[in-house]
Amino acid sequence: MIPPATAPAFLAQAGWDGAAIVPLAGDASFRRYFRVLDGGRRAVLMDAPPPHEDPRPFIAIAEHLVGQGFAAPQILARDLDQGLVLIEDFGDERLKEYAESHNAEDELAVYGRAIDLLADLHRLPAADVPAYDHAVYQREVGLLTEWYCPAVGLAVDVDAYRAAWDAVLPIADQSKSPVVTVLRDYHAENIMLIDRPEARGLGLLDFQDALAGHPAYDLVSLLQDARRDVSPELEAAMLARYRVAALPPADFDAAYAILGAQRNAKIIGIFTRLWQRDGKPRYLSYLPRMWGLLERDLAHPALAPVKTWFDANIPADMRHHALEAHAQA
Incomplete structure (x- = not known):
């Protein structure tokens, strides 16, 4: 669970320069998740590396669900070429x-x-x-x-x-x-x-x-x-x-x-x-x-x-x- 090498530059461009990147979870796919901490702010970094993963369907469905009044994570930043997406952090209570x-x-x-x-x-x-x-x-x-x-x-x-x-x-x-x-x-x-x-x-x-x-x-x-x-x-x-x-x-x-x-x-x-x-x-x-x-x-x-x-x-x-x-x- 080492963050991708491109993550710091991606976060800096998104306004999270110098933020800490902490391992959060992996799953049954190639996707990995990291918590991003910057003072009182926090978000989740999704690493969906191409060609194994494509984050565009996640973004599209998230926006569809939000549009229908459901709580899907807000998309804070994205780099589709690198498969990096910064999303709202819903916390830890599953x-x-x-x-x-x-x-x-x-x-x-x-x-x-x-x-x-x-x-x-x-x-x-x-x-x-x-x-x-x-x-x-x-x-x-x-x-x-x-x-x-x-x-x-x-x-x-x-x-x-x-x-x-x-x-x-x-x-x-x-x-x-x-x-x-x-x-x-x-x-x-x-x-x-x-x-x-x-x-x-x-x-x-x-x-x-x-x-x-x-x-x-x-x-x-x-x-x-x-x-x-x-x-x-x-x-x-x-x-x-x-x-x-x-x-x-x-x-x-x-x-x-x-x-x-x-x-x-x-x-x-x-x-x-x-x-x-x-x-x-x-x-x-x-x-x-x-x-x-x-x-x-x-x-x-x-x-x-x-x-x-x-x-x-x-x-x-x-x-x-x-x-x-x-x-x-």
């Missing part, structure tokens, strides 16, 4: 740590605010972004057979896997739900608690991959969180809250299960790739949770073809902790 350090009543309340924010977002027209469509869903679920299955030594029927998804995805594709802005990583580590009146006091991060798609997807991101346990009781309460706020159509429950299975299968593949290709083994510790969530989703009748494929191709003892055991062997 929904994750707040929920884990407070009682169940407080957890319920803060998740309720996050659900209400989604309902607000889903009442508005979608951003001008590409569609989250059948082809994208298929490409993403393919990450499981591309990365996870070989990593645990399984040769599986990939054609049948695609066919099983082809059989169930139309329920989500053709849902009567509105097409909305899908932030895609709307979870407890990307939702900040901020002392501001707009957007229910919640600051949004990590939305640069936003697409236009089904409203259930971000509910899955939040309530089937890859990085923390959300109890089935809390998930059910929040889904009930969303139904009251957004009045979704009758096919919503099936679409939620399908997109839950789709997202969880994708994440199993991504986390395997992060270990195998990118040298980030810590993501393997999340796989047991992801398999548990995936199996819950597969139990929905709408997912019967996909469940049949999993039962035939990935035995129970090759799930959950299986990859961790392979990695340690």
Whole structure:
């Protein structure tokens, strides 16, 4: 987490000459974040190095969200050629740590605010972004057979896997739900608690991959969180809250299960790739949770073809902790 060599000159040009640059966080991509401190001022420096990263989608979605009344970071300065962006600092209080350090009543309340924010977002027209469509869903679920299955030594029927998804995805594709802005990583580590009146006091991060798609997807991101346990009781309460706020159509429950299975299968593949290709083994510790969530989703009748494929191709003892055991062997 050494700042890029060009950072001091970029900050000086932006009016932050001599500011301290302190490591803040890295993530699953090539992006890195640093806190910039200058007396009583502070901001966040995003390092999104080309050609691996392009900060323009982040900027565009941030400006779109702010224009719709949500709290996305203000863009203070940018150098697109170097992939450097100086953004507003939302502080350190994430929904994750707040929920884990407070009682169940407080957890319920803060998740309720996050659900209400989604309902607000889903009442508005979608951003001008590409569609989250059948082809994208298929490409993403393919990450499981591309990365996870070989990593645990399984040769599986990939054609049948695609066919099983082809059989169930139309329920989500053709849902009567509105097409909305899908932030895609709307979870407890990307939702900040901020002392501001707009957007229910919640600051949004990590939305640069936003697409236009089904409203259930971000509910899955939040309530089937890859990085923390959300109890089935809390998930059910929040889904009930969303139904009251957004009045979704009758096919919503099936679409939620399908997109839950789709997202969880994708994440199993991504986390395997992060270990195998990118040298980030810590993501393997999340796989047991992801398999548990995936199996819950597969139990929905709408997912019967996909469940049949999993039962035939990935035995129970090759799930959950299986990859961790392979990695340690």
